[in-house]
Amino acid sequence: MILCRTIPELKAAVSKFKRELTEGETIGFVPTMGYLHEGHASLLRRSTKENRFTVLSIFVNPMQFGPNEDLDKYPRNEERDLALAEASGVHAVFLPSVEEMYPNRPLTKVTVSQVTERLCGASRPGHFDGVGLVVGKLFHLVQPDRSYFGMKDAQQVAVVQQMVDDLNFPVEIVPCPIVREPDGLALSSRNVYLSAEQRQQAVVLSQSLELAKKWLDEGKLTPNELLQRVQNHITSVPQAEIDYVELLTYPRLEQVPANDPISGSSPLILALAVKFGTTRLIDNTLLTFGG
Incomplete structure (x- = not known):
């Protein structure tokens, strides 16, 4: 080398x-x-x-x-x-x-x-x-x-x-593809900054993404409804401070109608940025679905 x-x-x-x-x-x-x-x-x-x-x-x-x-x-x-x-x-x-x-x-x-x-x-x-x-x-x-x-x-x-x-x-x-820890946390060089308690709570990010896919499979939601559910789940842990939770087209990253049921065949990205103390973590998932 x-x-x-x-x-x-x-x-x-x-x-x-x-x-x-x-x-x-x-x-x-x-x-x-x-x-x-x-x-x-x-x-x-x-x-x-x-x-x-x-x-x-x-x-x-x-x-x-x-x-x-x-x-x-x-x-x-x-x-x-x-x-x-x-x-x-x-x-x-x-x-x-x-x-x-x-x-x-x-x-x-x-x-x-x-x-x-x-x-x-x-x-x-x-x-x-x-x-x-x-x-x-x-x-x-x-x-x-x-x-x-x-x-x-x-x-x-x-x-x-x-x-x-x-x-x-x-x-x-x-x-x-994203590589994750066994509990779902996305690998990041910044994970080293997390305290033991913050590290435990940070799995809420991947959990939220998995729940979002489950909620979409169960029935049609509007972007506003989906984002509100995701935000509520993230803030259920005490140290999570949301920077953003957004649902956009991918890869153009354009907004989707907030109050129309999510449908179609184009991929969307559900993207998160959340702070735990001073450590800012990002995560996302691509959503594809029939319409």
Whole structure:
């Protein structure tokens, strides 16, 4: 496994891989902010299965953090990350410093409109501009054929896919399923912030999503009725503070009529963001149904 800390080192590794590719072989890429867990490992294993070479990036991108967010406290463990990467069959890891990625404060924004205006885009203004900038930069440097993203951040997947489509990036975006703990909590690097009591209560997120699917199977509800039930279930635990609970089309993230019974064949996303103390967790499920 090649460890690259500078852009020239990464470019040299990518050039080496490209020289070794034979017809039909590809390069896969998994961009992360590190503190890797089984969710990341599932992306890496899929990439190594589907591509000749896999590149992993580990970079806590300051451009996607707001002034009052957890940039300085974001968990980091380089030694463990590299061990997981090697065990997952990664061929190169790009682990740059902030100064390497941004020698000067960037003046360029990569803004994707509409799909960034709701959910985390509304709660974290400018967040997806930072995501678009760093992902675009990494795609340019790695030049992958495929890039793998977890559906836990389904809005990020939609934003990156829209950017790729609009700018004709020659890369296939591969959405991958959410990986969960045995009790249903979605894996997240931020779970480490939870106290024991908060960790126990946080399972209300996945429980709410499962209940929503059950309620829809039992009979037709309007979005307002479904959202109210979900909100009531989440707030039944004392430490849960709702940021948002929304039902939108996916991947366009457009609003649906609030008082019309939910029906049709297009997928909808039920997306949640909830704080437990200072820890903000997100989760979602895609809903498909007959109509």
